[in-house]
Amino acid sequence: MKNFTSVKDVKDPGGLVKRALEIKTNPFTPDFARGKRAGLIFLNPSLRTRLSSQVAVQNLGAEAIVLDIGKDGWALEFEDGVKMNGNKAEHIKEAAGVMGQYFDVLGVRTFPELKDRNTDYSEQLLNAFIRYSGLPVVSLESATRHPLQSLADWMTIEENWKKSERPKVVITWAPHVKALPQAVPNSFVEWMREAPVDLTITHPEGYELAEEFAGGVPVEYDQMKALEGADFVYVKNWSSYKQYGQILSQDESWSFGNEQLAVTNNAKVMHCLPVRRGLVIKDEILDGPNAIHLQQAKNRVYSAQAVFAELFTSSNSSL
């Protein structure tokens, strides 16, 4: 594995899940990457990704240095060939180039602007960090994907499913007050297609995910029908891909509550967090026995640890 930005960067995604689950049984290996340094660069807010990545890197005996570049760094210019006479003080060529001198691995969080689809889906910002740092790069959630989350999600499903047949997994859209990225659902779908599960996507019309992620995966526009017999339900809001970045519905009948749970196979309910209680998922679910969102969050440590371990030693990587 050279970088970790997508499931496509991983030779054996199932093997990486297994590795992360092994790490969970014995996470503290302080000699593994002693003396190595990871830079964790955040252009946007984070609670779990920031904390779990720091814990993961420390568990490996390495050091994590966090920079909230969106808040504390110089304003960055990403366009080539411009005269920098505006409010951008530093070009990504120098900023990432400098990071390349300090660190062994770089983690980057860069959300989409949700204005221009081509710009966001070109992953201009993440690719600039990869290109100009010269380092192995871990996506800490980019414009189109959140692979550390998806890896933790797969681990969590694996831990909660002991039968030999494939579980029915449903990802359902839920209402929200803000326009949110498609990164989490894109990524979940991309990873679940590699997993031994039967996946269904449900959302109101107009919320279809990009073909490159969801092409060929069954879509059911009737939420209740989609949820019938589900073993796992992943609840998430996202904004429209087709009418890019727009909110097309705020239909609260899609909020996940006991009514939805009742038609499932006593499903485990998942969310990447942060979650808006009472809007995206009702308290009766989040405070009840079916919710496994905290287990997902815990697994973020081990998914990050498996990935950083690979990238600290990437010359002899098999995954």
Ligand SMILES: NCCC[C@H](NC(=O)CCC(=O)O)C(=O)O
């Ligand atoms: N890292 C996990 C999710 C991050 C982001 N959620 C958010 O921005 C929620 C913000 C709010 O609820 O105001 C998303 O959907 O991609």
Ligand SMILES: NC(=O)OP(=O)(O)O
């Ligand atoms: N799930 C997740 O990535 O959370 P943060 O945005 O808080 O890092």
